[in-house]
Amino acid sequence: MKKKYPHDVVSSSGNIGSAAENPMLSVEDLKVYFPVETGFLSRRREYVYAVDGVSFDLKKGETLGIVGESGCGKTTTGMAVLNLEQPTSGRVVFKGQDITDFRKLSTETQLQLRKEMQVIFQDPYSSLNPRTSLDKILEEPMKVHGLYPSPGERRDRVAYLLERVGLTPSQGKRYPHSFSGGQRQRIGIARSLALNPSMIVGDEPVSALDVSIQAQIINLLIDLQSEFDLSYVLIAHDLAVVEHISDRIAVMYLGRIVETAPYDRLFVNPLHPYTQALMSAIPVPDPKARKNRIVLTGDVPSPRHPPSGCAFHPRCPERLAECSESAPGLLHKGQAHHVACHLVR
Amino acid sequence: MDNWVKKIRKRTNLVAGTIVFLIIVFVAVFAPYLAPTHPWDDADLMISELPPSGEYLFGTDSKGRDILSRVIYGSRISLSVGVISQLINSVIGIVFGLTAGYFGRLWDDIVVAVANIMLSIPSLIFALAVMALLGPGLINVFIALGLTNWAYTCRITRSQVLGTKNQNYVKAAKAMGFGRCRVMFLHILPNIFGPILVMASLGMADAILMEASLSFLGLGTQPPVPSWGGMLAGAREQLFTAPWLSIFPGLAIFITVLGLNLLGDGLRDLLDPHMSETK
Amino acid sequence: MQPAKTVLNIDSLFTEFNTIDGTARAVNDVTFDVKRGEILGIVGESGSGKSVTALSIMRLIRPPGSIRRGRIEFFGRDLMGLSGDEMKDVRGNRISMIFQEPMTSLHPLFTIGLQISEMYIKHMGLSKKEAWEHAIEMLEKVQIPSPEKRVKDYPHQMSGGMRQRVMIAMALSCNPELLIADEPTTALDVTIQAQVIDLMWQLEKEYSTAIMMITHDLGVIAEIAQRVIVMYAGEIVEEAEVNQLFEQPKHPYTRALLEAIPKLGRRTRMGRKPLQEIKGIVPGLYNLPAGCNFYPRCPEARPDCRLSDISLIDLGIRGRVRCPYYQGAKA
Numbered sequence: 001m002k003k004k005y006p007h008d009v010v011s012s013s014g015n016i017g018s019a020a021e022n023p024m025l026s027v028e029d030l031k032v033y034f035p036v037e038t039g040f041l042s043r044r045r046e047y048v049y050a051v052d053g054v055s056f057d058l059k060k061g062e063t064l065g066i067v068g069e070s071g072c073g074k075t076t077t078g079m080a081v082l083n084l085e086q087p088t089s090g091r092v093v094f095k096g097q098d099i100t101d102f103r104k105l106s107t108e109t110q111l112q113l114r115k116e117m118q119v120i121f122q123d124p125y126s127s128l129n130p131r132t133s134l135d136k137i138l139e140e141p142m143k144v145h146g147l148y149p150s151p152g153e154r155r156d157r158v159a160y161l162l163e164r165v166g167l168t169p170s171q172g173k174r175y176p177h178s179f180s181g182g183q184r185q186r187i188g189i190a191r192s193l194a195l196n197p198s199m200i201v202g203d204e205p206v207s208a209l210d211v212s213i214q215a216q217i218i219n220l221l222i223d224l225q226s227e228f229d230l231s232y233v234l235i236a237h238d239l240a241v242v243e244h245i246s247d248r249i250a251v252m253y254l255g256r257i258v259e260t261a262p263y264d265r266l267f268v269n270p271l272h273p274y275t276q277a278l279m280s281a282i283p284v285p286d287p288k289a290r291k292n293r294i295v296l297t298g299d300v301p302s303p304r305h306p307p308s309g310c311a312f313h314p315r316c317p318e319r320l321a322e323c324s325e326s327a328p329g330l331l332h333k334g335q336a337h338h339v340a341c342h343l344v345r
Numbered sequence: 346m347d348n349w350v351k352k353i354r355k356r357t358n359l360v361a362g363t364i365v366f367l368i369i370v371f372v373a374v375f376a377p378y379l380a381p382t383h384p385w386d387d388a389d390l391m392i393s394e395l396p397p398s399g400e401y402l403f404g405t406d407s408k409g410r411d412i413l414s415r416v417i418y419g420s421r422i423s424l425s426v427g428v429i430s431q432l433i434n435s436v437i438g439i440v441f442g443l444t445a446g447y448f449g450r451l452w453d454d455i456v457v458a459v460a461n462i463m464l465s466i467p468s469l470i471f472a473l474a475v476m477a478l479l480g481p482g483l484i485n486v487f488i489a490l491g492l493t494n495w496a497y498t499c500r501i502t503r504s505q506v507l508g509t510k511n512q513n514y515v516k517a518a519k520a521m522g523f524g525r526c527r528v529m530f531l532h533i534l535p536n537i538f539g540p541i542l543v544m545a546s547l548g549m550a551d552a553i554l555m556e557a558s559l560s561f562l563g564l565g566t567q568p569p570v571p572s573w574g575g576m577l578a579g580a581r582e583q584l585f586t587a588p589w590l591s592i593f594p595g596l597a598i599f600i601t602v603l604g605l606n607l608l609g610d611g612l613r614d615l616l617d618p619h620m621s622e623t624k
Numbered sequence: 625m626q627p628a629k630t631v632l633n634i635d636s637l638f639t640e641f642n643t644i645d646g647t648a649r650a651v652n653d654v655t656f657d658v659k660r661g662e663i664l665g666i667v668g669e670s671g672s673g674k675s676v677t678a679l680s681i682m683r684l685i686r687p688p689g690s691i692r693r694g695r696i697e698f699f700g701r702d703l704m705g706l707s708g709d710e711m712k713d714v715r716g717n718r719i720s721m722i723f724q725e726p727m728t729s730l731h732p733l734f735t736i737g738l739q740i741s742e743m744y745i746k747h748m749g750l751s752k753k754e755a756w757e758h759a760i761e762m763l764e765k766v767q768i769p770s771p772e773k774r775v776k777d778y779p780h781q782m783s784g785g786m787r788q789r790v791m792i793a794m795a796l797s798c799n800p801e802l803l804i805a806d807e808p809t810t811a812l813d814v815t816i817q818a819q820v821i822d823l824m825w826q827l828e829k830e831y832s833t834a835i836m837m838i839t840h841d842l843g844v845i846a847e848i849a850q851r852v853i854v855m856y857a858g859e860i861v862e863e864a865e866v867n868q869l870f871e872q873p874k875h876p877y878t879r880a881l882l883e884a885i886p887k888l889g890r891r892t893r894m895g896r897k898p899l900q901e902i903k904g905i906v907p908g909l910y911n912l913p914a915g916c917n918f919y920p921r922c923p924e925a926r927p928d929c930r931l932s933d934i935s936l937i938d939l940g941i942r943g944r945v946r947c948p949y950y951q952g953a954k955a
Contacts, residue, residue, distance in 0.1 A: 069813035084516055114522025127513035131535040141521040180905045181670075188517075195521065210669035211840060212902035212921075215884035219898050237814065244886040244896065267892040281818035282888055283843030287866045295822055296815045298769075299783040 023057035030090035050076040052255035063232040065246030073255040118192035122204035124184035128176040135172035161190040182213035254311035261337040271339040359611025365604025380414035385569035404589040415571040422572040426556040427549035433491025438498025446506025463496035505537035539616030550605035632658040637694030648909035650676040652858035661832040665849025673858040717747040720795035724807040730779040737775035743797040762793040785816035857917040864943035874950040
């Protein structure tokens with residue numbers, strides 16, 4: 001594909017949208033494979049192709065939403081960006097610095113990078129150390145990084161953070177188990193802000209919460225973004241949530257980005273058949289809108305044995321003969337809209 | 346706090362075990378005040394092998410020493426052996442288990458292999474071998490027993506670490522740039538301490554039994570210092586003529602070990618998260 | 625057409641959990657009925673009592689929980705009065721239930737064919753061979769591709785969506801009059817969820833089984849239900865026909881809930897406005913507030929809402945609502 005349409009294809013450096021300014025984060029052809037051993041007596045080594053060639057950029061102050069179903073590699077992508085998973089190949093560049101081989105960087109650089117990039121997890125129950133009080137959860141990172149060196153400053157900072165995420169400083173002595181799911185997620189957010197990061201990766205930050213709480217957290221995340229000058233990578237499966245928060249959205253399927261576009265472009269004109277199906281599959285809270293859905297047949301294939309060619313072709317309602325043979329590259333369709341599909345020329 | 350009181354009241358094992366343990370600690374600490382006579386200086390051959398009576402509650406032994414006093418002083422040996430050698434066991438086991446589980450790879454393979462070898466050697470034989478190498482004496486008993494049972498703690502620590510290290514709060518700690526030692530000892534260890542504590546209380550019972558066995562075989566505490574195992578060993582020949590010589594130290598071992606086992610079981614029930622969830 | 629026949633009638637159901645923390649009133653004076661051939665949606669957040677209601681109907685409440693009082697009439701017969709054996713016969717045979725996590729509901733060591741045919745053998749007394757054939761037929765009905773082959777699979781060989789289909793096949797195998805589905809699509813991906821919802825629609829048409837669909841997802845409710853009950857903190861706060869509920873929600877909680885969910889395409893069309901939040905947290909069932917349970921979070925609360933318990937107001941064909949100010953609230 002690349003050779004056929006050189007002017008159309010995004011270069012492998014993947015500067016989607018922003019050629020001029022330096023992106024905060026740039027991910028190039030990221031691959032993360034997990035080895036698995038199978039067989040009882042004869043051990044065979046296979047690979048789970050969790051992330052298989054993902055490229056994207058994140059500008060300062062921008063929110064990139066990554067959507068996809070379970071097993072599409074969205075969480076692994078996020079963890080690889082944070083270097084909580086070791087990339088198999090590809091490049092992760094943060095603020096101009098190549099951080100792919102994180103462990104080879106000097107300790108100071110590692111600490112500096114950790115300070116800049118933070119994470120919010122999905123499950124508010126397992127993301128807080130049950131034996132640590134709120135104050136300690138928030139103070140510890142400051143101590144380790146030597147921020148706010150005097151105890152008084154630290155206390156003020158903790159109080160400020162707690163208040164900012166909607167808790168009261170008097171709750172600081174309490175332990176995580178005495179808080180509800182929504183409150184714990186607020187604590188997780190406060191912790192991620194403790195080090196004044198410039199980028200936060202949110203791994204399904206609202207999907208474990210009750211509907212009435214979800215809105216609170218979404219609003220909080222949006223408010224904090226401008227206040228703390230944050231860039232977000234937001235991983236989610238709920239397209240409605242992603243549309244509400246993100247500036248740009250990348251749709252992933254089986255380890256690859258199949259379509260990426262500004263949020264409004266994607267909703268007005270989804271080009272990839274998978275994006276279309278995904279959007280039409282979402283139940284809309286309006287009984288009048290019961291519509292003719294595109295119901296995909298079959299299941300998501302295992303990332304251990306991804307289909308040949310375009311990974312979506314076995315489920316695609318509009319597949320062509322060539323779809324099973326060659327994988328389409330990401331094509332630029334104007335206005336920062338990219339799609340990887342043989343149907344879109 | 347109220348709930349804790351209620352929970353503890355429900356657990357007879359824990360309460361009984363704690364009471365027995367505290368009594369033994371009390372006896373060991375205040376032995377000089379509790380014992381009616383000195384355990385070896387007051388030997389008087391005139392009164393040897395007297396059966397239990399109002400004057401000598403537990404009777405006297407072949408050298409005319411008060412058995413009650415000797416049993417009371419013996420608690421000091423048993424308790425210190427239990428506590429110190431189990432402390433050594435726990436430290437070794439925790440350090441190896443924690444690092445093996447956390448780092449994985451080759452280090453994990455090595456630790457697991459060594460622990461498995463340790464577990465396949467009968468512990469008494471191993472302790473005997475170490476004692477033979479170091480020679481008899483109380484300090485050497487601590488060392489020998491401290492090196493014997495760490496594999497149990499190691500194994501339990503490692504399996505707990507494997508379950509805990511993928512929790513998100515551990516990932517979050519890494520994402521904040523916390524060092525490995527901080528993550529292991531401050532974030533993982535406090536959350537897996539329950540099972541280790543249970544293991545330790547059971548291990549203490551084991552160490553006390555082993556010390557008794559070693560002293561029985563003449564490798565433990567050296568006379569005239571009384572230890573329960575040593576007293577049993579000395580009473581071998583009078584088992585039928587003067588049974589009180591063996592009954593009382595034997596009972597002391599039995600009660601102590603039972604108490605510690607009850608304590609361990611009780612702690613397990615109390616600290617097991619599955620139990621506390623269902624309440 | 626005959627008037628809709630009532631399949632299930634629940635009258636003043638109270639279910640409690642007695643723990644050392646106190647008494648949790650998980651289901652508090654719940655009254656409703658399910659009619660033949662309808663899909664009744666029950667929607668609520670965690671702790672609203674929707675799942676406990678379902679388990680109470682099946683009489684599957686285990687200590688420390690207990691059904692305090694209430695009648696559960698299934699075709700006019702009170703299930704509370706049945707013996708354990710009689711209840712076993714009702715369960716699976718006449719009332720079936722499917723759960724959120726299909727993996728834990730299937731036995732991992734038996735093939736799915738065996739597990740489905742067991743339903744036929746136990747409840748309908750068929751021979752092994754007949755039961756096996758029925759099992760294949762059932763798998764075909766729930767649209768599992770090449771059922772003759774898949775029937776020999778073990779649960780772990782199937783995907784989440786397939787397992788949920790198997791659960792549905794098992795649940796429908798004995799032609800039950802009532803199917804209780806407790807968050808059947810929550811653990812599934814959206815494209816698979818769409819498949820399962822479609823399937824339930826078709827099966828409902830074919831068998832005219834009454835379905836009680838329990839979920840937290842208002843989108844799923846809008847897609848599938850005909851009548852909806854909204855629960856909050858153990859109580860029914862609103863009941864209405866589905867179009868009414870979404871167009872003219874009466875209870876402040878329902879209104880707030882509908883405002884709180886992000887809707888696909890809304891930002892693109894109308895720009896980004898902050899989502900309407902419901903302040904505060906879901907109340908703990910151990911210490912419910914006095915008066916209206918929703919009072920502390922209600923955007924339209926009035927001082928007298930906390931004075932006494934609010935009763936459910938019957939509005940005839942417009943449903944029921946537990947708020948005396950449901951009309952004036954908007955003004």
